[in-house]
Amino acid sequence: MEVIFWMIIQVIVIAFAAPFFDGIARVLRARLQSRKGPPDFFQTYRDIIKLYKRGRTAPKCAHWFFTYAPYFMYATGAAMLACIPIAYSGYESIGFSDIFILVYLGALLKFVFGVASVDSGNPFAAVGGSREQMIGVFVEPVLIMSLLVVMLVAGTSNLVDIRAMVRAGEIGYFIPAFAVASISFLWAMYVESGRNPYDLAEAEQELQEGVLGEWSGSDFGIAHAALILKQFAMIGMFLAIFEPWNFTNPILALAVFLVKAGVFYVAAVFIDNFGSRYKLISSFRQNATFALGISTVALILYIVGA
Amino acid sequence: MKGDIFINKLKEKITIKDIYRMPEEQITITVDRSDLPETVRMLYYDMGGWLVTMIPNDERPLNGNFVLYYTLSMEGGKMSPDDELPAEDKCWMTVKVYIPANDPTYPSVTRLVPAAVWYEREAYDMLGVVAEGLPDPRRLVVSDDWPDGLYPMRKDSMEYNFRPDPYAHEDEPDYKFNHPEGGGLVDVPLGPLHITSDEPGHFRLYCEGDQIIDADYRLFYQHRGMEKLAENRMNYDQMGYLAERVCGICGYAHATACIEAAERAVDMEVPRRAQALRIINQEIERLHSHMLNIGLACEVTGNINAFMHIFRIREFSMELAQLISGGRKTYGNVVVGGMRRDINGKGIKRGLELLETMETQLREVWDAVMDDESQVDRWKGVGILDKQVARDFSAVGPNVRGSGIKRDTRYDHPYDFHDEIDFEVCYEEGGDVFARETVRYRELLQSISIIRQCFELMPTGDIVAPQNKIIVPQAYALANNEAPRGENIHWIMHGGAQKVYRWRCRAATYNNWPSLRFQFRNNTIADAALIVCSMDPCYSCTDRVTVVDVKSKKSKILTHSDLKRYSQTLKNSPLRGM
Numbered sequence: 001m002e003v004i005f006w007m008i009i010q011v012i013v014i015a016f017a018a019p020f021f022d023g024i025a026r027v028l029r030a031r032l033q034s035r036k037g038p039p040d041f042f043q044t045y046r047d048i049i050k051l052y053k054r055g056r057t058a059p060k061c062a063h064w065f066f067t068y069a070p071y072f073m074y075a076t077g078a079a080m081l082a083c084i085p086i087a088y089s090g091y092e093s094i095g096f097s098d099i100f101i102l103v104y105l106g107a108l109l110k111f112v113f114g115v116a117s118v119d120s121g122n123p124f125a126a127v128g129g130s131r132e133q134m135i136g137v138f139v140e141p142v143l144i145m146s147l148l149v150v151m152l153v154a155g156t157s158n159l160v161d162i163r164a165m166v167r168a169g170e171i172g173y174f175i176p177a178f179a180v181a182s183i184s185f186l187w188a189m190y191v192e193s194g195r196n197p198y199d200l201a202e203a204e205q206e207l208q209e210g211v212l213g214e215w216s217g218s219d220f221g222i223a224h225a226a227l228i229l230k231q232f233a234m235i236g237m238f239l240a241i242f243e244p245w246n247f248t249n250p251i252l253a254l255a256v257f258l259v260k261a262g263v264f265y266v267a268a269v270f271i272d273n274f275g276s277r278y279k280l281i282s283s284f285r286q287n288a289t290f291a292l293g294i295s296t297v298a299l300i301l302y303i304v305g306a
Numbered sequence: 307m308k309g310d311i312f313i314n315k316l317k318e319k320i321t322i323k324d325i326y327r328m329p330e331e332q333i334t335i336t337v338d339r340s341d342l343p344e345t346v347r348m349l350y351y352d353m354g355g356w357l358v359t360m361i362p363n364d365e366r367p368l369n370g371n372f373v374l375y376y377t378l379s380m381e382g383g384k385m386s387p388d389d390e391l392p393a394e395d396k397c398w399m400t401v402k403v404y405i406p407a408n409d410p411t412y413p414s415v416t417r418l419v420p421a422a423v424w425y426e427r428e429a430y431d432m433l434g435v436v437a438e439g440l441p442d443p444r445r446l447v448v449s450d451d452w453p454d455g456l457y458p459m460r461k462d463s464m465e466y467n468f469r470p471d472p473y474a475h476e477d478e479p480d481y482k483f484n485h486p487e488g489g490g491l492v493d494v495p496l497g498p499l500h501i502t503s504d505e506p507g508h509f510r511l512y513c514e515g516d517q518i519i520d521a522d523y524r525l526f527y528q529h530r531g532m533e534k535l536a537e538n539r540m541n542y543d544q545m546g547y548l549a550e551r552v553c554g555i556c557g558y559a560h561a562t563a564c565i566e567a568a569e570r571a572v573d574m575e576v577p578r579r580a581q582a583l584r585i586i587n588q589e590i591e592r593l594h595s596h597m598l599n600i601g602l603a604c605e606v607t608g609n610i611n612a613f614m615h616i617f618r619i620r621e622f623s624m625e626l627a628q629l630i631s632g633g634r635k636t637y638g639n640v641v642v643g644g645m646r647r648d649i650n651g652k653g654i655k656r657g658l659e660l661l662e663t664m665e666t667q668l669r670e671v672w673d674a675v676m677d678d679e680s681q682v683d684r685w686k687g688v689g690i691l692d693k694q695v696a697r698d699f700s701a702v703g704p705n706v707r708g709s710g711i712k713r714d715t716r717y718d719h720p721y722d723f724h725d726e727i728d729f730e731v732c733y734e735e736g737g738d739v740f741a742r743e744t745v746r747y748r749e750l751l752q753s754i755s756i757i758r759q760c761f762e763l764m765p766t767g768d769i770v771a772p773q774n775k776i777i778v779p780q781a782y783a784l785a786n787n788e789a790p791r792g793e794n795i796h797w798i799m800h801g802g803a804q805k806v807y808r809w810r811c812r813a814a815t816y817n818n819w820p821s822l823r824f825q826f827r828n829n830t831i832a833d834a835a836l837i838v839c840s841m842d843p844c845y846s847c848t849d850r851v852t853v854v855d856v857k858s859k860k861s862k863i864l865t866h867s868d869l870k871r872y873s874q875t876l877k878n879s880p881l882r883g884m
Contacts, residue, residue: 127513
């Protein structure tokens with residue numbers, strides 16, 4: 001019961017704290033671009049609140065799916081966060097906190113996002129949505145291969161158990177397969193968090209706001225918040241498996257997690273701020289092939305027993 | 307005399323009825339209307355001309371005819387480095403034809419010279435003269451609900467009692483795009499209001515998956531009727547201020563071209579100091595326009611960082627504009643005979659400092675952009691404008707120079723103070739976005755150098771010529787200048803009472819729109835906005851494009867039904883057999 005309690009607390013705290021780190025990232029980005037930028041770190045809260053107050057509009061041709069998709073996405077993002085053992089890592093393991101559940105929730109979010117874009121009837125959104133799925137095609141093999149190595153090494157897919165094993169030193173970076181898998185997973189994590197140069201969700205110039213194109217007002221605000229949640233979930237997944245050091249006290253653990261995830265989130269600005277977006281069929285594919293190569297190496301290392 | 311070599315060659319095949327030179331390098335030859343297409347073709351393809359403008363004029367009050375002036379810039383075909391005329395032979399050739407008012411038809415030039423297609427369509431819209439055999443005779447400029455039989459540029463047509471009733475919004479006819487239904491093609495609309503351009507233009511991209519198979523576009527959503535306004539109401543003190551409102555960016559170039567056309571028609575000499583100031587202002591416009599475009603070309607690929615830094619540098623060019631013209635935008639400075647505002651030594655000193663800062667920072671930012679492989683990859687090989695297509699459609703500006711053609715009106719037809727200034731015509735092979743942006747970057751450095759030279763060589767004296775010239779009714783001349791997007795051509799025929807009889811303004815992008823369709827093909831939708839951006843569009847110009855096959859040099863215009871059928875079935879390409 002306590003596990004459930006801390007799980008809920010963890011989701012609520014992260015959901016409320018995440019926009020703050022987005023705010024920091026925005027201020028930093030503005031400084032790097034020689035702009036003044038938002039006045040403080042709370043701009044993302046103000047944006048979401050402002051958007052939430054606004055009315056909803058939907059294209060005539062859109063169905064119920066389009067209308068409910070932002071909420072569904074937000075719920076999925078929250079469920080992903082709930083999967084990750086942060087505050088409840090000191091308790092007995094539960095079946096929900098599982099790598100497969102986490103990966104499939106991520107895929108579900110992507111699917112809902114894509115289908116809702118197609119449902120909007122906006123051809124730009126549909127193209128953006130289909131490209132979003134294409135990204136999945138490139139990233140998921142890398143993600144699964146890296147995680148497969150971890151699961152084979154640990155002998156379980158339960159995140160709480162894996163985390164406990166890494167912290168106890170039973171498995172870890174001294175196993176070459178694990179170390180190499182962490183590299184390819186880091187790439188997959190970055191791509192999945194939808195940042196430049198890999199992002200398309202907000203490719204406004206090329207695809208006219210891409211997949212987010214037809215949402216407005218509160219729907220847009222929620223979809224926006226859901227994407228931030230997803231980014232935190234992806235970072236959390238990396239931290240839970242590959243960098244699990246933390247307190248067992250739930251509140252302290254949560255605080256430390258926020259700081260660690262926040263550092264990752266804000267530091268990503270140094271990557272996403274520079275350069276232009278990759279094109280899916282050229283640069284993106286090359287990068288994905290390279291990452292897939294790394295994850296394959298990890299798998300081979302495991303098989304040869306190194 | 308200038309132009310004699312062309313006239314002598316033409317005389318072998320064509321009867322020239324009349325030759326008129328005013329000023330000396332602008333030669334007007336009058337031919338019979340049945341000889342028109344062949345005359346223009348010979349000048350264009352055989353003697354290295356480029357179609358710069360066509361002026362349809364209603365001269366019924368003067369001689370009972372409609373008159374068309376096809377103006378070509380004789381500078382050589384420029385398809386290879388030696389394919390260029392020597393500087394002393396370069397001139398403007400205008401082919402003039404009379405079209406009787408009771409039979410307003412003439413044979414279409416477009417069949418032989420594709421570059422004429424919009425001019426002839428616009429001539430029908432505006433004057434009701436019909437190009438016989440024009441492959442695509444649909445309307446171009448006037449709105450979809452424009453009444454039949456009303457031609458705005460006729461002198462007698464726009465009395466207020468002829469003004470058409472406005473349509474109710476729901477009754478407005480739709481523009482017919484080629485909607486592909488099925489066939490696996492997706493119809494992606496871009497515009498009329500598009501996020502990368504704050505101006506209206508409606509593009510339809512026909513895509514198979516991500517790839518653009520073809521494109522269709524409708525422009526002229528905001529035709530303002532300036533030419534009509536000028537000839538009815540404006541005098542020469544007001545003309546310059548109207549002309550600069552043509553564009554928000556190259557407004558100064560328009561104002562200068564318009565005023566210089568008026569000056570040239572009466573052979574008025576402008577003081578050297580004013581000439582130098584005019585050049586400085588035009589180059590300032592080029593500075594901020596090119597920086598805007600390079601910045602946007604980064605931004606549409608997601609590189610906001612580079613965009614922001616280029617905009618930071620652009621502020622210096624705005625400050626420079628403030629020094630020279632008193633405003634961040636160089637509006638309100640040109641008057642007939644000179645300039646309204648002078649600059650003092652202190653201003654020049656500050657200006658030189660600004661140029662120094664701008665040059666250093668520009669080099670830094672450009673080097674950083676070039677070091678970014680992902681950015682360069684996004685530009686390379688995208689939106690290729692074939693050299694022959696550029697030649698066939700008389701493209702201008704960085705668009706044509708990016709395709710390896712050394713065409714710059716400052717170099718071909720030097721005007722104002724340019725005879726004392728050294729500069730290099732920047733052109734790059736490749737024809738892709740990368741080549742165009744590189745041309746722009748190199749031109750930025752050239753502009754800085756030109757402004758510096760003007761500051762250093764700044765002549766002393768007045769900035770306005772004494773107003774002692776009398777406007778001669780029916781005298782006409784054209785004026786050219788190189789705006790940021792390419793050459794602007796203004797043509798003015800004087801009327802009585804200090805007013806304009808006919809003002810024809812041809813903005814740079816008018817000649818660039820046609821080639822856009824070729825630039826779209828075989829690119830992905832993600833690059834569509836980048837391609838539009840890289841031609842630096844000025845939304846005042848197009849509709850339907852003539853298709854030219856580079857190898858066989860045949861041209862063909864796709865009709866609505868052809869393209870529709872093809873996009874549905876993808877069988878029997880209408881371009882086959884060309």
